[in-house]
Amino acid sequence: MKSVSKGGVLLQNNDKTITIYDIAKEAGVSASTVSRVLTNSANVRSEKKEKIMALIEKYNFKPNVMARGLADTKTHTIGILSADIRNPYYAAMFVACEKAAREAGYTAVLCNFLGDEETEKKLLVSLQEQKVDAIIQFGGRVDDLVSKEEYVELVNQIMAKTPVVITGKLDGTRCHTVRIDSMQAMELLMDHLLELGHRRIALIGGDLDVLATFEKFQRYKQILNENHIDFDPRLVTDHGSYDFETAYRQTAQMLDDGVKMTAIIAINDFSAMGIMKCLTERGYHIPEDVSVVSYDNTYMAEMGIPPLTSVDYNYEEYGRKLIDTATALAEGRKVGRLRMVTPTLVVRQSSGACHER
Helix, strand or coil, rough: CCCCCCCCCCCEEEEEEEEHHHHHHCCCCHHHHHHHHHHCCCCHHHHHHHHHHHHHHCCCCCCHHHHHHHHHHCEEEEEEEECCCCCCCHHHHHHHHHHHHHHHCCEEEEEEEECCCHHHHHHHHHHHCCCCCCEEECHHHHHEEECCCCHHHHHHHHHCCCCEEEEECCCCCCEEEEEEEEEHHHHHHHHHHHHCCCCCCCCCCCCCEEEEHHHHHHHHHHHHCCCCCCCCCHHHCCCCCCCHHHHHHHHHHHHHCCCCCCCCCCHHHHHHHHHHHHHHCCCCCCCCCEEEEEEEEEHHHCCCCCCCEEEEHHHHHHHHHHHHHHHHHHCCCCCEEEEEEEEEEEEECCCCCCCCC
């Protein structure tokens, strides 16, 4: 009997030699899924496993031991590099990715660099050294408006052996990207507030050196112009942060400076909590005096007093697209270089009709 290898697990019967790719095609699954069933190296959903096992039994196929040894070099592990898992946004992202990875038969491993650039680089290298099949990064240098050359060089070195998927951009690399449409996210909030009659709309929190924040700011100005509303720079904070304390302080500064606003867009739910606390302490009622809206729609949005209107990032879809992209690259399948996730608006009690104060 003639034996031929196409680079995967060889399956043999008395009539012909068939590769793992032939079985995968007939079963309607990826080659790596067939490999995981053969080696029992990771979880595979029962319906897929039964279909593959039925084909193996039907043709009385047996794996070629030498070829299977090559296939087993995969770890079926996805490394996830996160800026700060204490932020509810990153926590939601990881939960979605972990779930999607498990469903795909992979294990997700989290590395959390807490916003420290040196740790970020060390953990990126560490993940490759652990021989993960692909790396997903959200936060940190992949969020920069202007990519840092040193990090670009490092990622290019990593990508020579390990695929890297990001949620922002890295100019000078061929990273695959899955990201939220930030422009549309701003449109959702601005359209909502304008329909409620607001024209003095503040932006609080975030750093304009961050890509998504910059894009939101640009779309904010465009929408003001489209609605014949003059841009007032006093209504926008710059070079801030994404935390509770900074948002509280920036809101207090605006009020102390006599800046008048009827609505505030917070950069995230974390910041919105600081804004709402400051307004409440100053005697403002939400939303009667000032409406407050936000991005991320994490668990914090529902805990707000009142509950917070927030843009939802469809985390389940987001995580699924990230994992699908990462596993496709790990398995040698073709996948788009850029995949977008569509945000949606969840309206709660923190936004209401404009009442000039």
